[in-house]
Amino acid sequence: MPEALAPLLAEVRRCRLCEPALPLGARPVLQLDRRARILIAGQAPxxxxxxxxxxxxxxxGERLRRWLGVGREQFYDPACFAILPMGFCYPGTGAGxxxxxxxxxxxxxxxxxxxxxxxLExxxxxxxxxxxxxxxxxGHATLTDAVAAWPRYFPALLPMPHPSPRNQRWLKRNPWFEIEVLPLLQARVQALLA
Ligand code: SF4
Structure with missing residues (x-):
């Protein structure tokens, strides 16, 4: 039996484990419900x-919602999407x-x-x-290699570039991602949310 969700989420939201290293302090940001069929595994706020x-x-987020073909209402419905970044708190900013x-x-x-x-599907x-x-x-040497290998993993998993504006150059260099992959992703998302 999995542990109860509500106390676990409360425990995560109280977490201060790495707060000394966080420039703005701890504020865990995540979204989770046991009914979610789609998980967004991102980076950090x-x-x-x-x-x-x-x-x-x-x-x-605006670009990610466009990629998924969903509006804010569906995106922020935890019964539709679980959102679990690799780090739940803002880690700060460096030169890059x-x-x-x-x-x-x-x-x-x-x-x-x-x-x-x-x-989860x-x-x-x-x-x-x-x-x-x-x-x-x-064993993918680069993120591009991993994303290009998407047919190996889809429809259970899809490696994706980050939708950040910083990735504009990557998207220009790899137009196949938006042309070939996104229509299939949107169809899969619609089927799972139906
Ligand atoms: S980043 Fe994660 S481990 Fe660190 S304080 Fe936030 S919730 Fe806790």
Whole structure:
């Protein structure tokens, strides 16, 4: 029997494990319900999401919702989408953009939370950190290689680039992702939400 979800979520939301390393303090941002059939496995909240406490409440989220073909109402229905980034709190920003998610977070919480998703049918693995965790033995040299290997994993899992505006260049270089993959993803999402 999995542990009860409500006390587990309350425990996560009280977590202060790596707070000394977090520039704005701990504010875990996640969304989970046992009925969810789609998991969004992302990176970590940015500053804007830290302030709102709402996952993907930013330009990355706008693009992700377009990619999925869903509006905010469905996206924020936890019975439709579980949203579990690799780190639940904003890790800060360095010269190259947001810092990596805190490793303590997945080590502490991820397996316990994934056990709460018995209805899961599709995992969207977004960005390198989530790829390293969800496909540890895949052996892809780059994120592009992993995304290009999508037919190997779909329809149970889809490796994806991060929808951040910082990835605009990647999307321009790899137009097949939006042309070939997204229509299939949108059809799969609609089928799972129907
Ligand atoms: S990032 Fe994760 S481990 Fe660190 S304080 Fe937030 S919830 Fe806890």
């Amino acid at each position: 940015g500053r804007k999401v830290h302030e709102s406490g709402v996952p993907f409440d930013d330009v990355s 953009g947001d810092l990596p998610p805190r490793v303590e977070c997945a080590q502490t919480w991820r397996l316990r939370l994934l056990r709460q998703l018995p209805a 599709l995992t969207l693995v977004i960005g390198q950190y989530a790829l390293d965790w969800h496909l540890p033995d895949a």
